[in-house]
């Protein structure tokens with residue numbers, strides 16, 4: 001029986017001849033088959049994955065040098081281009097669309113001999129916090145199937161949670177990697193804005209979007225990050241900074257200066273057990289020789305509104321390209337002119353939440369409202385960036401809950417979009433300021449559900465973020 005613990009252990013077993021890539025792929029294909037009710041995958045590339053595994057086994061047995069992700073079985077979110085494979089953003093408007101090229105992150109994975117086993121379900125165009133807004137239907141949390149896995153990268157999170165692949169990719173515009181990781185009890189990493197190329201990532205809100213990694217442990221997340229990060233001539237917003245070999249430096253046990261914002265732990269929306277768990281953790285971190293300081297944060301109630309104004313504005317512009325002319329869904333209703341043709345295609349092709357956001361975004365950008373909403377939200381963003389710079393001039397890391405509650409019950413928040421948006425209170429900060437964040441699965445609630453702690457670092461300081469994460473994982477209950 002195939003058992004997986006980490007990329008390191010797996011690759012050791014491969015080189016010692018104790019397992020093969022084929023065995024790994026077969027194992028995951030059968031697990032995916034047995035977990036169909038979770039609805040985590042929307043496409044599985046069974047034959048292709050087996051062929052690729054066979055080729056890798058041959059290569060390794062022939063004594064050739066092997067790639068850094070040799071044989072690693074990876075699933076990807078349905079918003080990341082993989083050439084000649086289906087890509088739909090879980091939307092009716094992209095039904096039957098096939099990628100014409102691969103995202104740079106995917107090219108990098110393939111170069112290092114990873115095996116992409118399939119495409120994971122998500123919220124339509126990555127808009128949502130529960131993975132209930134998908135043309136393929138909702139995804140279930142494998143720990144409690146009456147609960148959501150979180151979103152928008154719910155399928156990718158469940159794929160790792162339920163052992164349907166080794167690691168997976170998601171995207172995080174406002175928490176879509178960290179929050180589902182929190183709800184599913186796994187590691188979810190959102191790197192600095194501009195650390196990983198966005199070439200080939202379907203745009204939701206371009207100044208926020210970033211590809212992220214789900215894994216069972218910090219070492220696996222680090223290994224994937226160091227392969228997919230780095231300069232790319234196809235994305236002008238990606239950084240030229242060299243990428244460190246994070247995984248090689250994880251064992252260093254430095255002492256860090258942590259800060260946390262008092263208001264985040266006193267917020268009325270925060271579950272008591274989560275607050276208590278984090279307060280105890282703070283003591284443990286102190287006892288371990290790190291510094292932990294409480295700071296005050298005056299902007300907590302402004303971050304969710306600022307996030308939803310700016311991202312819907314960007315989304316309304318980004319999603320204007322889906323008009324049914326060159327590709328995507330086209331209505332069969334007759335149209336008298338081009339405007340009506342667009343209306344039919346877009347009204348029928350997009351789901352409810354996406355339409356709500358396009359309308360909201362169009363509104364906040366419209367004449368007469370632009371200054372009151374969009375310009376003001378930009379000012380809030382600037383204030384947050386300044387605050388962040390100030391904090392990181394004295395501290396290495398910020399501690400925060402990942403989510404105010406454990407995974408919601410299915411349907412619990414679907415009729416109340418505002419309540420759903422407000423639950424993003426702790427994750428949108430990192431996207432508004434472009435800093436890296438990670439959710440670590442340290443706790444278990446008395447209701448049986450997992451929850452995590454979030455840590456954030458200065459832009460491009462993924463190294464400290466991951467080193468501290470490795471140490472914090474020792475406190476896992």
Ligand code: GLN
Nearest residue numbers: 126128172173174175176
């Ligand atoms: N829940 C947030 C939203 O709906 C996050 C989405 C994301 O990170 N893609 O916008």
